[in-house]
Amino acid sequence: MEGKEVNLTVTEYKLLEILAKNKGKVITKDRLLDKVWDSNGNFVDENTLSVNIRRLRKKIEKDSKKPEYIITVFGIGYTFGE
Secondary structure, three states, X not given: OOOOOOOOOHHHHHHHHHHHHOOOOOEEHHHHHHHHOHHHOOOOOHHHHHHHHHHHHHHHOOOOXXXXXXXXXXXXXXXXXX
């Protein structure tokens, strides 16, 4: 959302930060789960990741169904594009 301020949760911010810092690289679902949630040893499943990615897309993408920034790499994870 160019020019608009967007309020992100801590989790959404962490996801966006990891993806943006690794632009052009595919980040696996397991790595995202590790980096964002598992630091305290808590188990979180892939559905939690998917829900948070969906919410983040709704906040930053022009059309969350046709994402330009958070791109799904099916069966592997996500990458950050433009």
